[in-house]
Amino acid sequence: MAKKSKKSPSPLPPPPPPPAGDVGDDLVDDLWAELDDRNGDASVKREASVVLQQVTMVQAQQSAGKKDSKARFKAREARKAAALADKFAPNDADADARLQEEIKNEKRIMEQVCDDYGLELHEINPDGHCLFSAIADQLALLGLLPANAANFATTRLAAAQYMYSHEDDFLPFLPSIEGEDGAGATSSGLMTHQQFSSYCATIRDTGAWGGEPEIQALSRAYKIPIFVVQAEKPHIVPHMPPAVTAEMGDPNVVRISYHRRMYGLGEHYNSLRPKASRMHRAVDSVKAAFT
Template structure:
């Protein structure tokens, strides 16, 4: 059966190619005739496939013989019963079929309709699967293309990627890890921002910059936006208190406004490698007060993805190759 179905799949695929070619070459005048011809070709192939499957299953493929002529012999009275007292032919139900006495019983076996339906459905499913595979083959591989572009950009810039959990906190987790690794810490310069007591508490209760450091970075970003609302409020689509509460207390994803607030609050430059390989640089506004060594460790790197991760947009941390 497997070999037969494989043969059917190949024949179905070949027929689809022929049908496609015929329809492409049809003109306005010949289109109807071509369509009719294609439909007939498809019907013929489907019927042949069903017949071959029935033969393989041991089912009869012979057509059911027509009923014998049940009319009375010439000259016999219409109302005279026959010799064995059976019902007159005119009273026999036209839908009733009986085998001829001279025919073997096997000749009148009806085709198994259930198996024929299953075979037809199997053929349809194979055709649908092949069509879906062909369509998928022609689609753009956004995920694979994006990763390839990003890997090339990392190599060119001498960067190594550090995976961050895609849980809504990825931006803040990637920043927290780099702040901790560089020695800057999660507590910002007091001259840049005055932390609210609740934010101070969230920073003090961080146990691991790698695992829950996002809590501190979220609080710092929210406080900075509140302190400098004139710089941010015009870009918000909801009230300031609602917006900053989401930053501090939920897993709401961070974006451009939050990155800008983080850069200014911590006094760092944030470089973002985009999904198309481009690089974006977010300045902190004042780097002249730092010496060269301090400037070097205040440069953070992020990788921004649009297609690679199932939840959507995502940030990973990037570090310089040693």
């Protein structure tokens, strides 16, 4: 009897069209960029945070009652904007002092780790795609992506396709709108298949921020360890593909940094490149490892 071939997963569907009446997407992007500017004027940031809170509240209200990933994203954006408005509220000298101390501490830890491993921080544009751009930059350094494909669109597509093809591996880590993200929720319900499909399309096609699930997906998709350096303990967080072990100092690994305080917006990823004196040795080692 002929052996049945394993059915391949259906292709990731296109994203749903944006709902009618959405307002201010371009404005929201501009406001996030303004808040991300480390050299920006404090009073301008304060005003931007207030406007951002107002716009995202309107967007969240327009999406109220809907249960797709875009509505979930809008609700999170509104909550984040509200928190930022509080952060930039005037006349809180103690809070400002604490923030400055946290910024200094984060910078100190990042510099120490970079010095320990002969790395230097390569700044990535803070545009919502930073995680995907940082990993694309690293993959290009390792020769795993050609220069013309080393961009966030490539890594967004790779992450979305891998997650969609391995739904059971990621679904438990993505609570549904009825779960922890729903108003008055008392359980951490999981996404339906349709919601998960929409989530993957959102990761692929929009500026939605990526996090732990997307890092793990990219580690597995490219079969490469990804190390994330952060100020919180542990300072180095590894993400390993199956049957692979590696150390932070190995040449054929991806190294990125995660920042919560050094940038105005808070959460941001950068690429950690080998210092110039080590670059040629690292490239030679990587080529040898993959041949």
